[in-house]
Amino acid sequence: xxGVTQSPTHLIKxxxxxxxxxxxxxxxxxxxxxxxxALGQGPQFIxxxxxxxxxxxxxxxxxxxxxxxxxxxxxxxxxxxxxGDSALYLCASSFGGGPTGNTIYFGEGSWLTVV
Amino acid sequence: xxxVTQSPEALRLQEGESSSLNCSYTVSGLRGLFWYxxxxxxxxxxxxxxxxxxxxxxxxxxxxxxxKKESFLHITAPKPEDxxxxxxAVQAGSGGGADGLTFGKGxxxxxxx
Numbered sequence: 001x002x003g004v005t006q007s008p009t010h011l012i013k014x015x016x017x018x019x020x021x022x023x024x025x026x027x028x029x030x031x032x033x034x035x036x037x038a039l040g041q042g043p044q045f046i047x048x049x050x051x052x053x054x055x056x057x058x059x060x061x062x063x064x065x066x067x068x069x070x071x072x073x074x075x076x077x078x079x080x081x082x083x084g085d086s087a088l089y090l091c092a093s094s095f096g097g098g099p100t101g102n103t104i105y106f107g108e109g110s111w112l113t114v115v
Numbered sequence: 116x117x118x119v120t121q122s123p124e125a126l127r128l129q130e131g132e133s134s135s136l137n138c139s140y141t142v143s144g145l146r147g148l149f150w151y152x153x154x155x156x157x158x159x160x161x162x163x164x165x166x167x168x169x170x171x172x173x174x175x176x177x178x179x180x181x182x183k184k185e186s187f188l189h190i191t192a193p194k195p196e197d198x199x200x201x202x203x204a205v206q207a208g209s210g211g212g213a214d215g216l217t218f219g220k221g222x223x224x225x226x227x228x
Contacts, residue, residue, distance in 0.1 A: 004158075033215055042119075042202055042218030043159070056215055090158055092216075104149065104206075104216065106158040 002027060004093050004107035012113045013081050021076040021110045025093030029105075031055075032074040034066060035090040037109070043090055049074050078112075086114045117142045117207050121219035128193060128226050136188040136222045138203030146208035148186050149216060150179050153200045162188075162201075193226045200224070 005024045013019050025032050031050045035043035045058035049068035068074045072093075078085055088109040120139045128134055140148065147166050151159035163172045165181040172179050176197065178189040188201055200223045204216040 006158075035216075040220070042204070042220050043216070045215030045217070048215055058215060088158075103161060103164055105161055106151070108158040111156075 004091055004105050006089075006091050006107040006110050008110055009108070010111045010113075012115060015081055015083060015114055017081050018077065018079045019081060019112060021078075021089050021091075021112075022073065023076070023091030023093075023107060024073045025091075026105050029093035029095050030072050031094045031096065032068060032072065033092045033094075033104075034074070034076045035092060035106075036060075037088040037090055039087075046076070081114045083114050086112060088112075117205055117217040119203055119205055119217055119219035121201075121203050121222050123222060124220065125223040126225070128190075128224070130194060130226055130228050131192050133189070133191045133193070135190070136201055136203075136224070138186040138188070138219060139184060140186070140203075140205045141184075142205045142207045142217070144207050145205060146214065147206045148181055149204040149206065150177075150186070150188055151202040151204065153202055153221070155200075159202055190224070193224075195226045195228050198224055198226045 007022050033048040034046040037043040046060050047057040048055050052068045063079045065077045090109045091107045094104045118141045122137045147164045150162040153159045163179040168183045176191050180187045200221040202221045204218040207214045
């Protein structure tokens, strides 16, 4: 059973450029969330996608956008990159997101370095 | 605003020396409290979800407990391979959907042989 898969693993971008990160959720999961983790910090919630719509958003600017496809996979796009966007970007998947709690699994992340 | 505070920030133990990690939280309507293990350069690995005060869960040398204000991760007779950063997170929810997680900064645990 494949877990959460993310690509690319590492990438380097120049300030001002745009980047797209990709995520395939765990088999059977339909909800994808994205997190940003700076060195020495806990992950910070960016946004969550369910049924191809952004359902909830954390405290991140509009430069951060996303998309969910019919097969539940997702993309995170970041425009006009800043040096401060350098971080580990984590994708998390879960099922349904209903009233009860979920088991939420994370991928290995994509390391983004902005120079 | 939901908040999670973990203590200590770092902990060094001898192999076999049991201890506990603390996670204090404030949240509007706790839906779940999560514990994860994270190795350097890797994504968080799921350990436990606790849903209500008084609940306990165990996995090998780890035991997680939950009260209305905090959670503890007890590590019994740890081994060097238990060395990692342990993250605590809360999930709030006032409606029908599941909210994103709010994480603490983690406890960096080192187990010396």
